[in-house]
Amino acid sequence: MRYSARCSACGNEFSINDDHAYLRRDDGTLVSLEEHGQGQADALKEAGFTWKRAYDEARVVRGRCYLCKQCGGVHEERDYEGPLGCLAGSLIFLALLPFQCGLWAYLGYLQKMRTWHVAAACCGTALLMAACSFMLRWGETRRYRRNLRGLPPPGDQNCCEARALEDLIPLTHATEGPAFPCRTCGARAVTVSKAQS
Ligand SMILES: [Zn+2]
Numbered sequence: 039m040r041y042s043a044r045c046s047a048c049g050n051e052f053s054i055n056d057d058h059a060y061l062r063r064d065d066g067t068l069v070s071l072e073e074h075g076q077g078q079a080d081a082l083k084e085a086g087f088t089w090k091r092a093y094d095e096a097r098v099v100r101g102r103c104y105l106c107k108q109c110g111g112v113h114e115e116r117d118y119e120g121p122l123g124c125l126a127g128s129l130i131f132l133a134l135l136p137f138q139c140g141l142w143a144y145l146g147y148l149q150k151m152r153t154w155h156v157a158a159a160c161c162g163t164a165l166l167m168a169a170c171s172f173m174l175r176w177g178e179t180r181r182y183r184r185n186l187r188g189l190p191p192p193g194d195q196n197c198c199e200a201r202a203l204e205d206l207i208p209l210t211h212a213t214e215g216p217a218f219p220c221r222t223c224g225a226r227a228v229t230v231s232k233a234q235s
């Protein structure tokens with residue numbers, strides 16, 4: 039999501055993304071996957087990686103941006119991102135169906151309209167699918183977790199020395215929030231809005 043910040047005192051304007059993706063190089067430096075206006079997948083391909091390989095090797099770093107109430111700068115918190123595990127995710131999603139059937143059958147059993155067998159069978163299926171999806175997820179993230187071990191944290195990008203946790207406002211909340219100090223003129227007159235795209 040893109041946000042734009044504007045100072046009502048001096049008219050200075052800038053735009054911020056609340057979320058950034060980076061590729062970690064072998065030497066630990068981070069390359070933005072959004073520069074040059076190309077898509078993340080293309081940037082990744084150009085660097086010689088697929089999403090799967092980048093995730094497995096713990097190379098994908100996600101940055102989330104905050105605005106600082108003290109200095110008006112952007113603080114970015116960075117962390118490694120693990121594989122999403124789409125197979126596991128879709129299985130747990132599919133498990134919702136037998137789970138709902140099970141609940142429905144259980145209600146019928148409580149009202150003495152049905153025997154307990156249907157409820158037990160449905161809930162059993164749902165549990166089995168959930169267990170499978172957890173194992174799948176564990177398998178899908180194993181290489182990622184092994185590669186993550188021993189890696190130093192990617193390091194946040196700090197806006198100023200004074201910043202404290204309560205001074206950092208997530209961009210999604212900054213739109214409702216107080217005015218931030220302007221880095222150009224110093225007036226506390228910067229407001230944030232969602233950028234029209
Ligand atoms: Zn200003």
Ligand SMILES: [Zn+2]
Pocket residue numbers: 106107108109110111197198199200201
């Ligand atoms: Zn700051």
